[in-house]
Amino acid sequence: MDDSVFIPQLKDAHVVIVGMGLMGASLGYDLRGHCRRVTGVVRRPEAVAETEASGCVDDATLDAEAVVAAADLVVLATPVRTILRQIAKLGPQMKPGGVLLDMGSAKTEICRALAALPDHVQGVGGHPMCGKETAGLAAAQPGLYRDCTFVLCPLPRTAPAAFSLAQEMVDFIHARPLLLEPQRHDRLVAAISHLPYLSAAGLVSYVMGVAETDPAVWDVAASGFRDSSRVAASDVRMLMDILLTNRWAVLEATDDFVGRLTELRDALAGSDEERLRAQLTAIAAARRNWEKKRQSH
Amino acid sequence: MDDSVFIPQLKDAHVVIVGMGLMGASLGYDLRGHCRRVTGVVRRPEAVAETEASGCVDDATLDAEAVVAAADLVVLATPVRTILRQIAKLGPQMKPGGVLLDMGSAKTEICRALAALPDHVQGVGGHPMCGKETAGLAAAQPGLYRDCTFVLCPLPRTAPAAFSLAQEMVDFIHARPLLLEPQRHDRLVAAISHLPYLSAAGLVSYVMGVAETDPAVWDVAASGFRDSSRVAASDVRMLMDILLTNRWAVLEATDDFVGRLTELRDALAGSDEERLRAQLTAIAAARRNWEKKRQSH
Numbered sequence: 148m149d150d151s152v153f154i155p156q157l158k159d160a161h162v163v164i165v166g167m168g169l170m171g172a173s174l175g176y177d178l179r180g181h182c183r184r185v186t187g188v189v190r191r192p193e194a195v196a197e198t199e200a201s202g203c204v205d206d207a208t209l210d211a212e213a214v215v216a217a218a219d220l221v222v223l224a225t226p227v228r229t230i231l232r233q234i235a236k237l238g239p240q241m242k243p244g245g246v247l248l249d250m251g252s253a254k255t256e257i258c259r260a261l262a263a264l265p266d267h268v269q270g271v272g273g274h275p276m277c278g279k280e281t282a283g284l285a286a287a288q289p290g291l292y293r294d295c296t297f298v299l300c301p302l303p304r305t306a307p308a309a310f311s312l313a314q315e316m317v318d319f320i321h322a323r324p325l326l327l328e329p330q331r332h333d334r335l336v337a338a339i340s341h342l343p344y345l346s347a348a349g350l351v352s353y354v355m356g357v358a359e360t361d362p363a364v365w366d367v368a369a370s371g372f373r374d375s376s377r378v379a380a381s382d383v384r385m386l387m388d389i390l391l392t393n394r395w396a397v398l399e400a401t402d403d404f405v406g407r408l409t410e411l412r413d414a415l416a417g418s419d420e421e422r423l424r425a426q427l428t429a430i431a432a433a434r435r436n437w438e439k440k441r442q443s444h
Numbered sequence: 445m446d447d448s449v450f451i452p453q454l455k456d457a458h459v460v461i462v463g464m465g466l467m468g469a470s471l472g473y474d475l476r477g478h479c480r481r482v483t484g485v486v487r488r489p490e491a492v493a494e495t496e497a498s499g500c501v502d503d504a505t506l507d508a509e510a511v512v513a514a515a516d517l518v519v520l521a522t523p524v525r526t527i528l529r530q531i532a533k534l535g536p537q538m539k540p541g542g543v544l545l546d547m548g549s550a551k552t553e554i555c556r557a558l559a560a561l562p563d564h565v566q567g568v569g570g571h572p573m574c575g576k577e578t579a580g581l582a583a584a585q586p587g588l589y590r591d592c593t594f595v596l597c598p599l600p601r602t603a604p605a606a607f608s609l610a611q612e613m614v615d616f617i618h619a620r621p622l623l624l625e626p627q628r629h630d631r632l633v634a635a636i637s638h639l640p641y642l643s644a645a646g647l648v649s650y651v652m653g654v655a656e657t658d659p660a661v662w663d664v665a666a667s668g669f670r671d672s673s674r675v676a677a678s679d680v681r682m683l684m685d686i687l688l689t690n691r692w693a694v695l696e697a698t699d700d701f702v703g704r705l706t707e708l709r710d711a712l713a714g715s716d717e718e719r720l721r722a723q724l725t726a727i728a729a730a731r732r733n734w735e736k737k738r739q740s741h
Contacts, residue, residue, distance in 0.1 A: 276666040296664055325663060332664075338654045339665040343647060343672035345712075349705030350640060351727045356700065357635045365734055366622060367593055367629075368636040369573040373738075374671040375640035380731040383724045390712055390720070401709045403653065405702055408646030412698045415642075415687055423687070427680045430648045434677040437662055441670075 152244035154269070154308040157315045159183050160219035165211055165233060167198045169278065170250055171224030172287030175203035177320045186214050194284075201284055216240050220312055222273075223249040227388035231260050238264040246309045248273045248316070252336060252385075253393035254300050254329035262302050269309030272300030272329060274336070275322055282382040290321075297322035298336075300329045337396035342404055344386055345397065347379035449541035451566070451605040454612045456480050457516035462508055462530060464495045466575065467547055468521030469584030472500035474617040483511050491581075498581055513537050517609055519570075520546040524685035528557050535561040543606045545570045545613070549633060549682075550690035551597050551626035559599050566606030569597030569626060571633070572619055579679040587618075594619035595633075597626045634693035639701055641683055642694065644676035 162178055164171045165188040172187070179185045179202070187204035188211045189195055198207035208214055215221050215237045223230045223237075230251045238247055238261070246269045251257050254272045261270030277295035279286065297317045301310045317324045327335070354372070357364045390397055414423040459475055461468045462485040469484070476482045476499070484501035485508045486492055495504035505511055512518050512534045520527045520534075527548045535544055535558070543566045548554050551569045558567030574592035576583065594614045598607045614621045624632070651669070654661045687694055711720040 276664055278667070295666060298664065325660075327660070327664075331658070331660075335654070335658065335661050335664045338651055338661055339669040342650070343668050345708055346643060346647060346705060347672055348724055348727045349701055349708055350643060351731050352704040352708070352723065353639070353697070353701040354635055355727070355730050356704065357632070361628065361632065363622075363624070363628075364632050364635055365737070367573055367595065367624075367632045368734065368738075369592060370575070371640050371675045372636040373735075374674045375644055376731055377671045378668045380728050380735065383721065383728050386724065387717065387721055391715065391717065394712060394715070398709060398713055400650070401705065404646055404650040405705065407649040407653065408643060408698065408702065411642055411646055411649070412695060415691060416695055418688065418691070420684065420688065424680065424684055426649065427645055427683065430645045430652070431677050431680050433652050434648045434673055437665065438670075438677065440662070441665075 152267075154244050154246065154306070154312055155219050157182055157312060157319055160312065161186070161217060162220045162222065163188060163211075163214050163218040164204065164222045164224055165237070166223065166225035166229075167194060167203070167207065167284050168224065169282050169286045169291070170275065171222070172198070172201065172203040172284045173289070173291035174222060174224065174320065176287060176289040177292065178316070179204060181319065186218070188214065198284060201287070203284075203287060211237055212240050215245070216242060218242075218245055220246045220248065220316065223247070223251070226385045227251040227253050227257065227392045229388070230257055231392075234260040234264065234270075238268050238270070241268050243267040244269060244309070246271060246312050248313050250275055252340065252389040254298070254327075254332045256392050258300050258302060258329040262304070266304070269305055270302050271305055271310060271313040272302075273313065273317075274298040274332065276336075276340070280377055280380045282385070292320040292322040295322050296325050298325050298327050298332050300327060300332060333393050333396045337393055337400040341389060341393055341397045342400040344378045344381060345390070345401055346404065347376045351376050351379045451541050451543065451603070451609055452516050454479055454609060454616055457609065458483070458514060459517045459519065460485060460508075460511050460515040461501065461519045461521055462534070463520065463522035463526075464491060464500070464504065464581050465521065466579050466583045466588070467572065468519070469495070469498065469500045469581045470586070470588035471519060471521065471617065473584060473586040474589065475613070476501060478616065483515070485511065495581060498584070500581075500584060508534055509537050512542070513539060515539075515542055517543045517545065517613065520544070520548070523682045524548040524550050524554065524689045526685070527554055528689075531557040531561065531567075535565050535567070538565050540564040541566060541606070543568060543609050545610050547572055549637065549686045551595070551624075551629045553689050555597050555599060555626040559601070563601070566602055567599050568602055568607060568610040569599075570610065570614075571595040571629065573633075573637070577674055577677045579682070589617040589619040592619050593622050595622050595624050595629050597624060597629060630690050630693045634690055634697040638686055638690055638694045639697040641675045641678060642687070642698055643701065644673045648673050648676045
């Protein structure tokens with residue numbers, strides 16, 4: 148990067164958030180009033196007034212290309228495959244030193260797209276590890292990012308000042324930045340996010356099958372089913388994009404998971420109490436340790 | 445049953461709860477002061493004073509056989525295989541017309557054991573569809589049963605007055621009684637409770653494997669993993685008993701679940717977007733419908 152290019156601090160930055168869904172609008176709520184200006188980019192004409200009325204941005208627009216040209220920080224808060232298209236389309240429009248951060252759940256393909264942009268654009272891959280199964284502007288809330296892990300994947304060529312602006316934003320919304328290589332990120336989130344989604348979907352699919360012959364199954368379903376299956380109600384478009392762009396890691400995770408489940412199944416089938424008890428005890432301990440560590444943050 | 449045998453209403457009943465863990469002690473909190481007397485049976489000598497101090501019973505004792513002889517209603521709130529032993533040991537000590545209700549998660553074996561008791565004992569299988577992953581007296585709370593489905597399995601020979609007393613107790617703690625045949629109950633709870641437990645355990649086991657080479661996996665785990673894996677932290681002894689006494693239904697459910705998950709996996713592997721989208725959309729809709737129906741109760 149040309150040393151004369153100036154990258155401001157967050158309070159002096161014009162931030163453009165592309166996509167006013169749950170993640171984008173929640174980010175707007177946290178940033179508005181603490182940056183020079185927060186602009187939201189929406190897709191539907193009627194969403195301009197809706198977004199401005201919600202109070203999560205200073206102004207909203209349909210014209211992404213016009214606003215990103217002057218932005219100091221552009222945050223892409225759309226589904227992964229939309230992010231890939233927007234990087235190619237909007238990135239080249241940005242001013243020298245403009246920082247382009249995304250919030251997509253699959254980082255290898257996105258960081259490859261960011262690296263393919265002209266040298267003057269400062270790309271940073273990002274992924275906040277939070278969300279909920281309700282989507283859209285109406286579900287957005289201030290404080291959504293508080294205490295969540297926010298993965299950051301700077302490119303080898305990302306300037307320190309550009310990375311600092313991204314990190315300052317993460318700190319400001321009280322998230323915990325975690326630097327990861329894109330491939331490592333993708334493998335880890337396949338394990339703890341994408342696989343749990345596919346597994347929850349498989350569970351609901353199975354119960355739907357049971358319900359075909361005995362609909363009472365829905366009446367006996369309680370908190371165990373509720374929690375185990377919660378993410379299966381997530382936004383399908385968002386999840387489709389994630390699964391398809393992180394396909395290999397998800398397939399590998401799914402196969403390994405089925406292998407582990409089959410070990411437990413076989414111990415049960417063989418009434419191998421000792422082995423089953425040892426496995427389930429170690430599993431319960433690991434799960435409790437994680438919960439304890441998480442709550443101590 | 446001899447028509448001259450008197451079965452009282454709940455307010456006039458001496459209720460004995462065997463097992464002062466989460467379920468038994470929570471039941472005590474709800475019933476105490478609203479029955480003639482509520483007695484808790486504990487296993488460890490030091491638990492007598494702890495249980496009495498907690499306020500969930502009128503009195504606590506180690507001597508189950510002595511107190512069940514005079515009880516109008518005995519509720520077994522112990523792990524499933526302990527329940528099976530207690531039915532055989534305590535059932536014959538009960539007075540004519542005494543009602544013996546259990547709260548175990550597998551009903552076929554338990555109802556078979558209840559049916560094997562002398563004719564003068566009024567057996568009713570029961571299973572409240574609630575709980576939490578923390579066990580023990582300290583985790584017990586008033587209102588635990590509120591709004592939960594409480595499955596009841598009367599035996600063919602259970603007298604109407606005996607069944608009424610069990611049902612009155614369920615109504616009194618604000619649970620929703622649901623009559624089911626034992627085999628049907630076991631198949632349904634395998635689907636929505638026992639399989640989700642095994643699947644959550646498989647998920648944690650898989651993540652433990654990932655952590656062996658990359659411990660950062662625990663740091664990126666967020667709410668999706670938290671909910672999908674919550675029940676894996678449940679009491680292992682209780683779950684072992686459930687899995688082993690409901691083994692065939694759990695194995696069948698696990699195999700069917702793996703089949704459904706594999707369908708989703710294969711659609712993803714083949715990048716069959718249309719099929720994957722159709723399946724995930726139907727799954728998300730079914731999960732949302734269930735949630736909506738549940739919240740409208």
